[in-house]
Amino acid sequence: MNDTTVTVVGNVVDSPRRVSLDNGAVTNFRMASTARRYDSATQQYVDSGTLWVDVECWGSLSGNVAASVSKGDPVIVQGALTTHSWESESGPRSKPRIRAFAVGPNLSRGTADFKRDRPARPAGTVDRTTGEITSGPEEPQDDHFAGASAEPAAGRDYVGGDTALDRTDTDETSLVPAHA
Numbered sequence: 001m002n003d004t005t006v007t008v009v010g011n012v013v014d015s016p017r018r019v020s021l022d023n024g025a026v027t028n029f030r031m032a033s034t035a036r037r038y039d040s041a042t043q044q045y046v047d048s049g050t051l052w053v054d055v056e057c058w059g060s061l062s063g064n065v066a067a068s069v070s071k072g073d074p075v076i077v078q079g080a081l082t083t084h085s086w087e088s089e090s091g092p093r094s095k096p097r098i099r100a101f102a103v104g105p106n107l108s109r110g111t112a113d114f115k116r117d118r119p120a121r122p123a124g125t126v127d128r129t130t131g132e133i134t135s136g137p138e139e140p141q142d143d144h145f146a147g148a149s150a151e152p153a154a155g156r157d158y159v160g161g162d163t164a165l166d167r168t169d170t171d172e173t174s175l176v177p178a179h180a
Contacts (some may be wrong), residue, residue, distance in 0.1 A: 003080040006098065008053060009106060010032050012073045027062040030054050031075065054084065054097045060117065065103050074106035114125040 010033030018027040035048040055077050057065045069075060080165035086093055105112040 005078070005101075007076065007078045008051065008098065009076050010034070010051070010074070011069055011071055013052075014068050014073055015071045016066050018062060024058055025062045026067045027057045028054060029065070029069065031077065037143075051096075052122045054095065055079070055100050055103070056097060057100045057103060061100060061103065064117070065100075074109040076102075076104050076106050078102045092116065 006029065010031045013030050013032050015029050016029040018025060030048050030052065032052050034050045036045050037048050038044075039046045077098055077100050079098040079102070082097050082099060083094050084097045
């Protein structure tokens with residue numbers, strides 16, 4: 001099957017609605033994505049057209065979106081682009097729809113507090129010296145980093161000197177048009 005896969009960056013324009021159906025739960029919301037372009041005549045960015053698209057989320061994504069996304073949130077949606085068609089009193093109608101594979105916050109517009117779904121861990125433990133899995137109890141193992149400090153720790157986090165990473169010159173990162 002040849003799906004048209006798209007990634008759309010925009011804002012949620014209505015509150016997500018979750019519905020339980022015979023074949024599983026689905027969460028739907030509408031989003032708007034407004035293109036921006038640089039206008040060399042006015043030397044500023046201007047809005048172009050807006051894409052309005054319905055998004056449908058199935059499976060575990062449905063519950064996560066319903067619990068995490070609200071009207072007005074900046075999001076990034078990846079999924080299969082389809083056309084929803086129906087008959088109305090005025091004749092055939094259609095509109096674009098994305099069957100989402102992934103939905104996430106647009107972190108260029110804010111921060112997020114991500115909480116991972118924790119599936120049951122397989123029985124056994126990993127030997128830290130050999131990397132081999134050994135048999136163990138059936139119950140889930142403790143999270144080794146649950147009470148860990150936010151401070152970097154050697155052997156767990158990257159720890160290096162100030163010169164280890166390139167510094168960013170803020171003058172170089174200002175928005176400059178590619179073509180004037």
